[in-house]
Amino acid sequence: MSILRYSNFYFFLSAFLIVACVGVIFLFGLQLGIEFTGGSILEVEYDGNVPAPTELRGNLSELQLESLQIQNSGERGMIVRMKTIPEETHAKILETLGAGVKELRFESIGPVIGRELREKTFIIVGLSLIIIAAYIAFAFRRITQPLKSWQWSFVAFLGLLHDLFIPLGVFAVLGEFRNQEFSIPVVVALLTVLGYSINNNIVVFDRVRENLTKRVGIDFADTVERSIKQTFTRNLNTSLTTLIPLFAIFFLGGETLQGFTLALIIGIMVGFYSSLFFAPAFLVRYFGRRKNP
DSSP: OOSSSHHHHHHHHHHHHHHHHHHHHHHOOOBBBBHOOOOEEEEEESOOOOOHHHHHHHHHHOOTTOOOOOEEEETTTEEEEOOOOHHHHHHHHHHHHHHTEEEEEEEEEEHHHHHHHHHHHHHHHHHHHHHHHHHHHTTTTOOOOOSSSHHHHHHHHHHHHHHHHHHHHHHHHHHHHOOOOOOOOHHHHHHHHHHHHHHHHHHHHHHHHHHHHTTOOSSSHHHHHHHHHHHHHHHHHHHHHHHHHHHHHOOOOOOOOOHHHHHHHHHHHHHHIIIIIIHHHHHHHOOOOOOOO
């Protein structure tokens, strides 16, 4: 079966997903965690019965806490997020929660620090994309036919943007309807996804480069087709062996890890698709029309 035969479908699917994800990001925005906006987070553990978040919200209503968010954590834990509070209010919250409550952590982040973290996050992600693209251009600098080194780099960069915007779009939707926060662990997961995705891309591209050197295939499209098939099983096995423990962590690891693992799961699945279908098809369609030298 020819993989590149369905290039139009890959382009349509990727364009639809990216446009949809960019749209929901602008429409809903990302529900930023207190690391980016400033605020306080309190995590407690109950010795006995754990009240429902709605019951706990009612108990804390008298304190008039701003931007209050309450969620379960594990079997007996509870996480309370709110705008920055003084120590006096912190003590009142613990008193309201009852005697059978053990405080696991309490953190406060000011709005200035949150803004700095947000700005630094954009810088880190942007620099990562640029450095990865520059590395691809350097690694493929000796392959000048039928593609220039910058063309390999451009396609890899496009694939990384593809793998970044789709998880962001999912988190925008989840933030709007499920109160899923976009936090520092999620950023770490997305940076991990970028590294994972570029690794899959390099595996495919490097096999194309090797086959070009050996003059495998009647033209560039045939060389890419053969290279995809040669690396398909390897990339599939790598992705599956990573996804299996991630799904286990997502369902069994507690709510505090769900955002992190969800970003990894989505990113790895999207990265597998883009490295084996979208990026090679784009490479052939727009840059690889000439025959092999």
